[in-house]
Amino acid sequence: MIRLKLRYLAHVSMVTGILQEFHETQSSSLKALLKELDQRYCGFQSLFIPAESDRLNLNAMIFYQPLGKIPAPFVDLNSPLEDEATLTFW
């Protein structure tokens, strides 16, 4: 189980109804996390990846910041998530 800080910007916050939250998860990759969040926030996953795809939508961005490190855009949806990381969805 890892703990993540999730931040939702602009139109993404229209889907979630909140600007940010702390989230405990057993998802080990961003792809799994998106699927999990889609169950909580209907339509969340499709904002970021088309069905059956491993590529981020060209009109979406996810920033990933491991604790104490510089944030960078996510490029590999299968890369592992670290405990205490921050993800920003927009």
Add this chain to the structure above:
Amino acid sequence: MRDNKVQTILRVDLSTAKTCLEPLPEEWTAKYIGCRGIHSRLLFDEVPPGTDPFGPDNVLYIGTGPLEGTPIGMGRLSVACKSPRGTVAEGSCGGFFGPELRRAGIDYIAIRGKADRPVYLWLCDGKAEIRDARHLWGRKINETDALLREELSDPDVQFRYIGPAGENLVHSSPIFGNRDNSGGRAGCGEVMGSKKLKAIAVRGSGGIRVADYEGFLKAYQHFRQRVDIATSRDVWTPIWGAYGAPVIVRVFNDQGGIMTRNAQEMHWDEEKCNRVSAEPYLEKYVTRAKACFCCPLPACKKQHEIRSGPFQGFRGGNLWAAIPSVFGPLLDNDDLELIIVMAGMCNQYGLDVFHVAYTLAWGMECFEKGILTRADTDGLELRFGCPDKAGLLDLIRKIAMREGFGDLLARGCAEASRVVGKGSEKFALVIKGQELEAIAQRNSYMVALGVAVSEVGPDHTRWYPPHPGHPGLLKNEDLARLGVQLDLSKAAQGRNPEEKGKVLRWFTISRAIVESLPSCVFLIRDTLGFDLHPWHDLFQAVTGIQVDYTEFIRAGERVMNLDRAFLVREGFRRADDRPPLRMATEDVPEFGYPKLDASIFDRMLDDYYRANEWSLKTSIPRRHKLEELGLGDVATNLEKCGMEVET
């Protein structure tokens, strides 16, 4: 009904009160396109080196271009002159003045001389009249707008005007329109004030003819697909389309790219940031959306009202992208209502928000470090966090009216720090005498290079967007087919110096084209920044002028080289293309961004000059490049001015 091949210029001499409408050379439309491009040519030709910016020989240009008045024009208008700092002063703005000017049969206004009393210019269907404006002098923007509307008794008249700041020659004052639209922050409002010209009013009844309607429709539909929320492949389109540009304060903060407490830090407290971003702004204050002429993505100009609390009843609009960033984290101020009121006061007094924000931030850092005391600030506790809100708002008024401590800040950061000394120069975040904007530099090398080399001082619209887009949008081979030789994945890496010179050059050329058509650079979405064929198709369809794609791109290169030629002729050199001292000498404690090392910056600068074929030593454009662009006369002019133009 007008065609768009030959453009017209209204020449106004305020010293003699004479006006004359004449055509511009027909070949200029293909060579410089219009708007900003024509202004660059006129400025180089008609404002000789050493001209006193506040003297009668400085010329203030206000104009638009051949695509204005069609849906692609977006109401864009360019204002230009020699800046009081000696640079090119050129800026563009939206609204409705541009289309109205074209309907009046006028594309450009060139204003020289000085009136002996305050005047305004009334333009109606090609006729010009210089009218007394003594009753308007000293009036704020909103008051001037209301008085002129009443006087001219026509709700469709469009205006450009200055506020008390422009009249009082306050540093960096822009020219305003539609109450809260401004452009020309490098001092066009100051120059307008020096000519005692309070306002320009225009009304036209003509129409704009599109040469190839079917071709235009096809090209316009292609353009719309690139900017519509449903079809655009651009990370900014949904975020801007739904919430508007002020959302960037959270975007930048999450990337560690928000200048906080006068850029001493690059990351702001997240709770504070949430309080000033677009989400609460939209929820609590926005009353309606308002767009520029034909804009399909009304991101910028929402109207707002504060409904309760100490500022209850305060109304305004156009809290555009950078305002929550510079009146928020830069001053460590998380009171969104105070931000709205500060921006509104700047609009009413005709001040430049960047000048005001950065000068206040400079003053706050000086105050907290003991360089300034209450004895200097007229008793104001000038601290980050803005504890004395009423005092701060009164200081904004004093800046516009040049009263007390406000008079020092009215001179701008660079001059104020020269007067105060004591090491305060390091807190002045300026380039070529002009304050920065909202976009940070130590996390994005393209931004650092872009603001440093801009011929007007820091202005991200010269090479917008500041982030080269989604790496998956275009492959390098796609770019090569478009004539753009660069590695986009490297160009998109914020702190990798590779490819920054090349990508910046391309963006500067392509933006010069878009601003010359004109259209709005904020609508350069999806592939529209790299693939200029849609813009080329629109130009040909509207004007009926057939130019090949390569020649179309060259028009942008000409504009860029003319701006550089004007700048170097005024004495600016490579040493002036530098980021502020703070960015080059101080590391950022949080997020771990180091200072922008001089050797890295110089490498990018070399790459940029080399890509442009400018002298690596001086930044002066080389003769063979100018001749290749058909600007051999510019090279000769520079040589006659005693400059060493390399072959």
